[in-house]
Amino acid sequence: MTFEDYPDAELMMFDLADLLASELSMALRQNDAVSFCVPGGTTPGPIFDVLSGVKLDWDRVTVLPSDERWVPESHERSNARLIRQRLLTGRAANARFLPLYADAPEPEAVLDRLAAEIEPLLPLNVLLLGMGADMHTASLFPGADGLAEALDDDAPLLVPIRAPGAGETRVTLSARVLADAMSCHVVITGAEKRKALERAQDLSADEAPILSVLANATVHWAP
Numbered sequence: 086m087t088f089e090d091y092p093d094a095e096l097m098m099f100d101l102a103d104l105l106a107s108e109l110s111m112a113l114r115q116n117d118a119v120s121f122c123v124p125g126g127t128t129p130g131p132i133f134d135v136l137s138g139v140k141l142d143w144d145r146v147t148v149l150p151s152d153e154r155w156v157p158e159s160h161e162r163s164n165a166r167l168i169r170q171r172l173l174t175g176r177a178a179n180a181r182f183l184p185l186y187a188d189a190p191e192p193e194a195v196l197d198r199l200a201a202e203i204e205p206l207l208p209l210n211v212l213l214l215g216m217g218a219d220m221h222t223a224s225l226f227p228g229a230d231g232l233a234e235a236l237d238d239d240a241p242l243l244v245p246i247r248a249p250g251a252g253e254t255r256v257t258l259s260a261r262v263l264a265d266a267m268s269c270h271v272v273i274t275g276a277e278k279r280k281a282l283e284r285a286q287d288l289s290a291d292e293a294p295i296l297s298v299l300a301n302a303t304v305h306w307a308p
């Protein structure tokens with residue numbers, strides 16, 4: 086793991102957006118089509134705001150969430166909603182979006198169809214992740230029903246997750262899909278998450294699922 090700390094969050098968001106834009110640009114020079122996987126939650130909005138205005142061949146980029154809350158896009162907790170509102174606007178409106186939600190009461194009914202759409206995008210070219218203070222990343226929650234399957238080396242691409250701390254049912258890209266990304270960045274803010282990241286080093290991936298992606302990741306932290 087590489088750790089980058091920044092004096093303040095605003096600076097970090099700009100620098101990280103710039104870094105992601107260069108990685109996307111380099112990937113677009115080497116590939117006809119590029120995948121860009123991004124988190125939801127409360128942290129990445131400012132990065133999306135910057136990236137949405139960057140000049141890139143967005144029409145050759147497929148954006149997909151790292152995980153999704155099983156709610157329609159009209160719901161305020163939908164990760165797709167955040168991504169559409171903050172990233173897929175301005176210049177980035179030309180990107181293709183692959184949602185991880187489909188209109189079904191439970192994800193199991195549509196998982197195979199969603200996974201078939203993800204498969205051609207792998208390995209992910211550029212991956213941005215968040216982390217919760219409970220050491221979850223994407224929707225790999227400690228103690229979740231579905232976590233063991235999602236952490237397995239032979240896991241399916243997409244796994245349903247149900248966890249007390251997660252609110253609604255989730256789907257998440259499995260740990261192996263995230264860990265295989267060509268470039269992985271984790272963005273976190275605040276003292277609580279920094280302590281959680283330090284604590285994770287002494288735990289197992291079951292207890293601290295963030296560990297499953299850290300080997301090849303750069304963690305970006307600001308107070």
Ligand SMILES: O=C1O[C@H](COP(=O)(O)O)[C@@H](O)[C@H](O)[C@H]1O
Pocket residue numbers: 123124125126127128129151152153154164214215216217218221222223224
């Ligand atoms: O529930 C989620 O949480 C993580 C972390 O979110 P944050 O609000 O603490 O930044 C996020 O990365 C993930 O995509 C989301 O579904």
